[in-house]
Structure formats: C-alpha cells, structure tokens
Amino acid sequence: MAQARGNTRQRIQDVALELFAEQGYEKTSLREIAERLDVTKAALYYHFKTKEDIIIGIFQDLARPIDELVAWAAEQPRTLETKKEILRRYHSALTDAAPLFRFMHENQATVRDLSIGLTFKERFVALNEFIQDPAAPIKDKVRAVSAIFALHAGTFFMQNIEGDPEEKQEAVLEVALDLIEQAEQAKQAKQA
Amino acid sequence: MAQARGNTRQRIQDVALELFAEQGYEKTSLREIAERLDVTKAALYYHFKTKEDIIIGIFQDLARPIDELVAWAAEQPRTLETKKEILRRYHSALTDAAPLFRFMHENQATVRDLSIGLTFKERFVALNEFIQDPAAPIKDKVRAVSAIFALHAGTFFMQNIEGDPEEKQEAVLEVALDLIEQAEQAKQAKQA
DNA sequence: GTCTATATACCGATAGAC
DNA sequence: GTCTATCGGTATATAGAC
Numbered sequence: 001m002a003q004a005r006g007n008t009r010q011r012i013q014d015v016a017l018e019l020f021a022e023q024g025y026e027k028t029s030l031r032e033i034a035e036r037l038d039v040t041k042a043a044l045y046y047h048f049k050t051k052e053d054i055i056i057g058i059f060q061d062l063a064r065p066i067d068e069l070v071a072w073a074a075e076q077p078r079t080l081e082t083k084k085e086i087l088r089r090y091h092s093a094l095t096d097a098a099p100l101f102r103f104m105h106e107n108q109a110t111v112r113d114l115s116i117g118l119t120f121k122e123r124f125v126a127l128n129e130f131i132q133d134p135a136a137p138i139k140d141k142v143r144a145v146s147a148i149f150a151l152h153a154g155t156f157f158m159q160n161i162e163g164d165p166e167e168k169q170e171a172v173l174e175v176a177l178d179l180i181e182q183a184e185q186a187k188q189a190k191q192a
Numbered sequence: 193m194a195q196a197r198g199n200t201r202q203r204i205q206d207v208a209l210e211l212f213a214e215q216g217y218e219k220t221s222l223r224e225i226a227e228r229l230d231v232t233k234a235a236l237y238y239h240f241k242t243k244e245d246i247i248i249g250i251f252q253d254l255a256r257p258i259d260e261l262v263a264w265a266a267e268q269p270r271t272l273e274t275k276k277e278i279l280r281r282y283h284s285a286l287t288d289a290a291p292l293f294r295f296m297h298e299n300q301a302t303v304r305d306l307s308i309g310l311t312f313k314e315r316f317v318a319l320n321e322f323i324q325d326p327a328a329p330i331k332d333k334v335r336a337v338s339a340i341f342a343l344h345a346g347t348f349f350m351q352n353i354e355g356d357p358e359e360k361q362e363a364v365l366e367v368a369l370d371l372i373e374q375a376e377q378a379k380q381a382k383q384a
Numbered sequence: 385g386t387c388t389a390t391a392t393a394c395c396g397a398t399a400g401a402c
Numbered sequence: 403g404t405c406t407a408t409c410g411g412t413a414t415a416t417a418g419a420c
Binding site for chain 2: 023024025026027103105106107108109110112124125128132137138139141142143145146149150152153154157158160161163167168171172174175178179182
C-alpha cells in the first residue's frame with residue numbers, strides 16, 4: 001500500500017514505458033515490469049489483455065497531441081506561417097513526450113505492426129504532406145522533410161553536443177524554420 | 193545443390209539481413225532463417241556460434257566503408273571542402289548499404305548493446321565531430337548535425353515523396369551540402 | 385484486484401550420427 | 403557440412419483461490 005488505489009493501470013504504463021525505452025520492447029518481459037511494481041505477472045493481465053495492449057495504451061495517450069495537430073493543420077490555409085506553426089507545435093509535442101518518441105524512434109521495427117490505427121510514421125507522413133508544396137522542385141521537398149527530421153535530430157541526438165539544453169532546443173527549431181522558409185523562397189522567386 | 197559450395201555463410205547473412213530488416217531482429221527466429229534456406233537450425237550453428245554472431249558479421253562487413261571514411265576524415269584538413277566531401281562519401285556509403293542502415297535505424301534498441309566494437313551511433317557521432325566547429329554558435333552546430341540527418345532522411349523516408357529516385361538522392365545530398373555551407377558562412381562572416 | 389500454479393509454446397543452443 | 407533429437411530456459415497467457 002505504498003501507493004494509492006485506482007492508479008495501478010497508470011503505474012504499469014509508466015514503468016513499462018521506462019523499461020521499454022531503456023531496453024527495448026522485446027527485451028522487456030512482463031515479469032520484469034511486474035517485479036518493478038511489486039506485483040505478479042497475473043496482476044498485469046487484470047489491467048491489460050496482452051503485452052501489446054500495454055504499449056498501445058501508452059501510445060494512444062501520448063500520441064493524441066500529434067493527432068490534434070494533424071486535425072488542426074487540416075483546417076488551416078497553406079501559408080508559410082501555417083507551416084511554421086506546424087513545426088513549432090510538432091517541436092513542442094516532441095519535447096513534451098520525449099521518452100515515448102524516443103522509444104518509437106528506436107523501436108520502429110517492433111512498433112511498425114502493432115494493432116494501432118495509425119503508426120508513428122503515418123503521422124509523420126501526414127504532417128509532411130501539410131508542409132509540402134506538390135508543385136515545388138524536389139530540392140524544396142527535401143528541405144521540407146529535412147525540417148521535420150531536424151526536429152527529430154534535435155530531440156534524439158543533440159545530447160552529443162554540449163550547450164544549454166533550452167538553447168539547443170531553440171536552435172533546433174530555428175534551423176527547422178529556416179529550412180521551411182528556404183523551401184518557400186524558391187517558389188516565391190519563381191512566381192515573381 | 194541449387195547453389196554452389198562455399199557460399200553458405202554468405203547466403204545465411206543475406207537471408208538473415210533480409211528478414212531482420214523486414215521483421216526486426218528479435219522477431220526473426222533462427223528456425224525461420226533456416227527454413228528459408230532449406231536447412232536446419234543446427235546447420236546455422238556450424239557457420240555461426242550464436243545468433244548475435246550473424247548480425248555482427250553482417251554489420252562488420254558493411255560498416256567497413258564507414259570506418260574507412262572516419263579514418264580518411266581524420267587525416268584531412270578541416271576545410272569546408274573536406275566537410276562537403278565527408279557528406280558526399282557518407283551519402284554514398286548510405287546508399288550502397290541501404291538495407292543494413294535501414295535495419296540499424298529501425299532496430300537501434302536491439303543493436304545498441306551488441307558486442308560490436310563501435311555502434312552505428314558512435315560512428316555517427318565521430319563523423320559529426322569532423323564536420324562540427326567547436327567554436328561555432330549552437331545554431332550552426334545544429335545545422336551540421338541536420339546535414340547528416342538529412343542524408344538519413346533521404347535514405348529512409350524519401351520513398352514517401354514522388355519523383356525519380358536518382359534525382360531525389362541528388363537533391364538530398366544538395367540540401368545536406370547547403371546546410372554545411374550555411375554553418376560555415378556565419379563563421380566566415382564573423383571573421384571578416 | 386492480486387495471488388499461486390500451471391498450460392503451452394517457442395527460443396537459442398548442443399550432442400552426436402552420418 | 404548437414405542432419406535428428408533434445409535440453410534448458412523463458413515467454414506470454416490463463417484458471418481458479420482468496
């Protein structure tokens with residue numbers, strides 16, 4: 001009774017994500033999760049039907065911000081400012097749920113065929129379409145994709161670079177915004 | 193005897209990489225690899241001491257170009273042209289061994305603690321250091337990391353964008369080169 | 385809601401014949 | 403160099419008591 005009553009489900013998800021992120025999904029057994037919580041494997045099965053259900057639950061809770069972003073983006077005019085705002089919001093979502101996205105990033109092979117409606121990658125593709133201009137030259141399309149990828153790079157790989165974390169995050173966002181601006185500049189130059 | 197004699201080891205590696213890339217390392221069993229080759233599991237153990245040895249063998253064969261690139265880079269002056277050449281060669285290595293790098297990318301959690309001397313990520317970090325200027329402002333450091341990441345984006349995510357594959361690959365490299373040039377421009381402006 | 389106990393299945397790995 | 407047979411271990415998942 002170290003903890004309160006109705007939160008076992010949540011605690012399972014918390015511990016599971018921690019272990020999944022640390023060791024990978026397959027290498028983490030239910031026994032391990034149960035031990036960390038001081039319960040038995042059987043107890044987990046009261047809260048989740050399968051192991052997959054655990055990760056699906058985590059995913060759905062934390063991926064909601066991305067879905068909201070996709071929904072929001074669908075209603076906006078396709079201006080440069082909209083695209084920049086998409087990148088800002090995506091950057092923010094990535095930062096808020098960093099452990100989850102780190103897990104998704106490092107376990108794509110596992111996550112790929114979970115019984116989830118949309119995968120991480122599909123959401124990525126959806127966002128990508130909003131910031132792409134179908135008529136743009138290939139190089140500008142690459143710039144747009146790279147803008148999103150730069151945000152990922154910032155979230156997952158910037159630990160290898162020294163500097164104040166907040167300052168780094170800001171720089172990452174700036175580079176992404178620069179890229180999308182460059183992608184649009186060529187278009188405007190063409191129209192002029 | 194559908195195939196020749198001394199190539200069984202190679203055939204195991206080929207099939208294994210194919211399955212590992214498709215389903216992930218953990219979800220691919222030795223039984224599955226053996227079945228695909230029409231041999232038994234025990235036969236695999238004649239050629240490889242463990243399952244891990246199979247992936248390590250694949251990795252070492254195909255990662256050698258990266259190691260050579262790192263070694264080459266260490267001997268070059270740290271000019272802009274060197275950095276651009278590093279990106280060109282890395283892009284080329286990525287393209288040549290795309291299935292392996294795709295596997296590495298999607299199975300980082302698994303690959304992380306294999307008994308390999310250097311991980312994929314460590315090589316990435318090494319290359320990153322060669323194209324970084326320690327004195328540069330954070331934003332330029334981010335640009336440099338993003339240049340490498342753009343190459344990865346190109347190798348793994350560009351399938352979602354229509355266009356001629358070769359043209360796309362060229363555009364990817366151009367964007368990466370642009371990023372490293374931008375990172376250096378600020379520095380030169382500062383010196384002037 | 386959590387427990388003990390167990391079913392069932394598959395995995396990686398080895399021994400030893402051919 | 404490949405086979406048959408099997409060992410030992412662990413995994414997910416379930417049945418049923420409390």
